[in-house]
Amino acid sequence: FAHFFIGAPCDRNLKNNEQEAVQKRTFTKWINSHLAKRVPPLVVTDLFEDIKDGVMLLALLEVLSGQKLPCEQGKKQKRIHWVANIGTALNFLEGRKIKLVNINSTDIVDGRPSIVLGLMWTITLFSSSTSSLDSSTSSTDTTSPPVKRKPLPPVQGGAERRLGIEVKDFGPSWRTGLAFFAVIHSLRPNLVDMERIWRRPNHENLQEAFLLAETELGIPQLLDPEDVDVDKPDEKSIMTYVAQFLKHHPDQKQSDSEGQPEDEVTAVRFISFLTRLSLSSLSFCIPHVLSFSSDVTVSLFKGMHVQLEMRRKQVEGALQSTQKDGMLTVDQALVKQAWERASNKLLDWHLQLDRSLPSPLDMVGTWLHQAEGALRQEISVQQAHDETASIVHRALEQHKDVLKSLESHRQVFQRIHKDRSVDGVPVPPDQLQDMAERMNFVSTSSSVHLAKMEFLENQHQMQAFLTIAESRLKSWIIKYGRQESVELMLHNYVVFVEKQHFFENYEALFQSLKRAGEAYVNVDSSVDEGELGVRRFIREVVTQWRSLSMEVRSVRSMLEEVLSNWERYSSTVASLQAWLEDAEAALSQPENTKREFFRNLSHWMEQHAVMNDAGNFLIETCDETVSLDLKQQLLLLNGRWRDLSSKSNKKDHLKAISALKELLDTAESKLSASVHVSFLNVRAFLQDVEVRNIQIYQVLIHNVYSETAVVTSKHAACTGLMFLSIKALLTEALLEI
Numbered sequence: 001f002a003h004f005f006i007g008a009p010c011d012r013n014l015k016n017n018e019q020e021a022v023q024k025r026t027f028t029k030w031i032n033s034h035l036a037k038r039v040p041p042l043v044v045t046d047l048f049e050d051i052k053d054g055v056m057l058l059a060l061l062e063v064l065s066g067q068k069l070p071c072e073q074g075k076k077q078k079r080i081h082w083v084a085n086i087g088t089a090l091n092f093l094e095g096r097k098i099k100l101v102n103i104n105s106t107d108i109v110d111g112r113p114s115i116v117l118g119l120m121w122t123i124t125l126f127s128s129s130t131s132s133l134d135s136s137t138s139s140t141d142t143t144s145p146p147v148k149r150k151p152l153p154p155v156q157g158g159a160e161r162r163l164g165i166e167v168k169d170f171g172p173s174w175r176t177g178l179a180f181f182a183v184i185h186s187l188r189p190n191l192v193d194m195e196r197i198w199r200r201p202n203h204e205n206l207q208e209a210f211l212l213a214e215t216e217l218g219i220p221q222l223l224d225p226e227d228v229d230v231d232k233p234d235e236k237s238i239m240t241y242v243a244q245f246l247k248h249h250p251d252q253k254q255s256d257s258e259g260q261p262e263d264e265v266t267a268v269r270f271i272s273f274l275t276r277l278s279l280s281s282l283s284f285c286i287p288h289v290l291s292f293s294s295d296v297t298v299s300l301f302k303g304m305h306v307q308l309e310m311r312r313k314q315v316e317g318a319l320q321s322t323q324k325d326g327m328l329t330v331d332q333a334l335v336k337q338a339w340e341r342a343s344n345k346l347l348d349w350h351l352q353l354d355r356s357l358p359s360p361l362d363m364v365g366t367w368l369h370q371a372e373g374a375l376r377q378e379i380s381v382q383q384a385h386d387e388t389a390s391i392v393h394r395a396l397e398q399h400k401d402v403l404k405s406l407e408s409h410r411q412v413f414q415r416i417h418k419d420r421s422v423d424g425v426p427v428p429p430d431q432l433q434d435m436a437e438r439m440n441f442v443s444t445s446s447s448v449h450l451a452k453m454e455f456l457e458n459q460h461q462m463q464a465f466l467t468i469a470e471s472r473l474k475s476w477i478i479k480y481g482r483q484e485s486v487e488l489m490l491h492n493y494v495v496f497v498e499k500q501h502f503f504e505n506y507e508a509l510f511q512s513l514k515r516a517g518e519a520y521v522n523v524d525s526s527v528d529e530g531e532l533g534v535r536r537f538i539r540e541v542v543t544q545w546r547s548l549s550m551e552v553r554s555v556r557s558m559l560e561e562v563l564s565n566w567e568r569y570s571s572t573v574a575s576l577q578a579w580l581e582d583a584e585a586a587l588s589q590p591e592n593t594k595r596e597f598f599r600n601l602s603h604w605m606e607q608h609a610v611m612n613d614a615g616n617f618l619i620e621t622c623d624e625t626v627s628l629d630l631k632q633q634l635l636l637l638n639g640r641w642r643d644l645s646s647k648s649n650k651k652d653h654l655k656a657i658s659a660l661k662e663l664l665d666t667a668e669s670k671l672s673a674s675v676h677v678s679f680l681n682v683r684a685f686l687q688d689v690e691v692r693n694i695q696i697y698q699v700l701i702h703n704v705y706s707e708t709a710v711v712t713s714k715h716a717a718c719t720g721l722m723f724l725s726i727k728a729l730l731t732e733a734l735l736e737i
Contacts, residue, residue: 019234023117023120025227026222026234026236027047027120027124027240028044034060038063051116052111054088054089054108055085058088064123069089069092071088082109083109090104100119121240124240170239172233175229177197177208180206184213202229206223219241222240302434308346319332351366353365354369357422360416363409364413364439368438372438374395379395385460385463385464386461388460392453392457399449413435448524451520451524454516454520455517455520455534462513465506469502469506469548475489476555479623490556490559490563493556493559510541521534562621568611569611569618572614576604576607580640584644615630615633615634618630619631
């Protein structure tokens with residue numbers, strides 16, 4: 001680990017001594033910037049000497065962690081006390097899961113430069129995040145610093161290099177000072193005037209950048225211009241200084257990286273930071289290259305475009321959400337913002353190049369820019385499918401309007417491309433080739449794009465239709481309310497399904513979806529199958545509709561059945577309540593009046609049964625409040641019915657039952673007795689049957705109001721029917737005799 005800082009070969013001792021001196025100055029300034037916050041403040045003058053007793057080291061860790069650490073101090077301290085203090089500090093770091101490779105207490109006490117610098121590098125590295133030393137879940141690996149683990153890919157030439165901003169490392173890329181200004185600009189754009197600093201001396205830029213960062217951002221000057229304005233600046237010193245900008249960045253105040261390992265958080269922030277820096281440097285270049293000659297400008301543009309595409313994968317990877325809710329972190333949002341800013345500037349530059357061409361090629365270029373924008377447009381998917389369908393529809397109409405002039409612009413361009421000039425004025429070959437490639441792209445992509453947009457519109461229209469249908473279905477398949485609310489629900493159902501032609505609308509949408517899907521697959525077979533395939537989506541729609549349509553159709557019959565039971569229940573309750581009042585009054589009337597009133601008791605028994613059947617159905621299908629009211633009403637009416645039966649004259653109906661039983665016994669004996677077949681005997685038997693039948697009928701009529709006689713009455717009725725049958729047979733026999 002120490003060898004990582006100070007090289008071993010003897011022929012490089014001078015260089016190593018220079019690096020050691022720079023690192024020593026940087027780390028000393030860094031330590032003092034933190035010890036200044038202590039009460040009382042402390043100052044390190046000679047890092048290798050002042051750190052030996054461990055007092056300064058423990059004080060530094062206390063400031064960084066906010067914790068109080070035990071410390072042996074005093075004028076009479078000996079080496080053993082120094083070793084103990086250093087041991088306390090190292091144990092504290094290891095307790096935060098910070099690995100210390102080849103660093104031990106005695107080496108620090110001895111003031112060995114390479115070990116002291118290695119320790120300070122470890123501490124500065126893991127203090128780049130504000131929570132690194134006050135958490136027990138810090139990094140688990142210090143041998144591969146997060147800053148070095150994922151370096152920014154080198155810039156491959158182009159305008160950035162020509163103009164002096166080329167951030168590909170933590171060494172020479174920073175020598176001119178422009179990269180430091182780019183860092184400041186990424187945090188506070190209003191602080192930097194890039195026009196003023198482009199070709200100033202390195203020393204002047206470095207001095208102003210360090211001063212600006214200190215006065216405006218509160219970042220201490222850990223570096224001197226002389227430390228950076230050399231052929232190979234010390235990377236560790238620059239990394240230590242650049243890391244301070246992270247602590248002053250707004251994303252440090254967010255908690256969106258909570259739960260991630262500290263080295264991972266630091267790595268994400270450095271990658272985010274450097275990506276934004278690189279994209280910002282690209283944005284800086286664009287306004288300045290426009291003043292170059294057309295050939296140079298086109299060449300530079302192509303170089304920048306290549307660079308942007310090379311970084312696309314890196315940016316897309318950095319924008320993959322790591323949050324449970326799918327939201328971007330602050331770092332990712334800033335990367336996205338920087339990427340969009342650089343992309344938009346490049347597009348603007350491209351448009352200016354197109355418009356600088358002689359007419360009518362400038363019109364072709366402007367149209368190409370519009371067509372490419374249409375093909376590049378991303379549809380913002382809304383939460384509601386109908387909103388997304390409307391957005392797609394508007395975009396589709398706009399794109400159709402732009403692309404309808406494809407053929408006319410292509411013919412104009414082909415003529416100019418053939419002549420390589422416009423009215424004798426030559427067109428830069430690179431620019432002409434660029435337009436040819438773009439025209440070919442638009443020509444081959446437009447049909448696929450329009451087919452895709454057509455399908456997307458139909459897809460979201462179908463999803464919106466099914467979503468509304470399911471929502472309506474859920475509002476119908478519920479525990480119902482009172483009759484009026486069910487009538488309103490049935491009315492709404494009829495309006496939605498029949499008057500608005502629900503099933504016909506689905507069929508029209510489905511056929512349109514099928515046509516759009518087939519057209520899309522015909523121009524791009526890759527979208528046919530797969531997880532997001534066209535045909536798979538159509539199959540899912542068919543499956544969903546099969547179930548949904550059956551349930552929608554069943555809703556009407558259910559609503560009508562509920563309404564029918566409400567009507568039966570309401571009518572029977574009203575009539576039965578009125579009859580019960582009259583019946584309760586009839587019980588106190590004379591016997592003949594009573595018998596006359598209860599003559600039609602069987603009808604009211606049927607009404608009573610209908611009321612209970614309808615009521616029980618409604619109790620099962622209605623909501624809790626309505627069901628409770630129905631239960632109470634039925635309980636009351638059934639109680640009155642039972643009371644009416646119990647208050648009937650028991651003596652009268654017992655006497656009637658006895659008489660009826662005697663008649664039935666006699667009738668049964670008569671029916672079972674044999675008759676001598678003669679005219680007189682048969683006629684006598686027939687007359688006797690007629691008399692018994694009349695007697696049974698009279699008993700039934702007189703006692704029809706008594707519920708207790710119901711069973712016996714049924715038996716008597718059956719016997720009466722038998723008498724009637726026998727009478728018919730005997731009459732026929734008499735005629736034959």
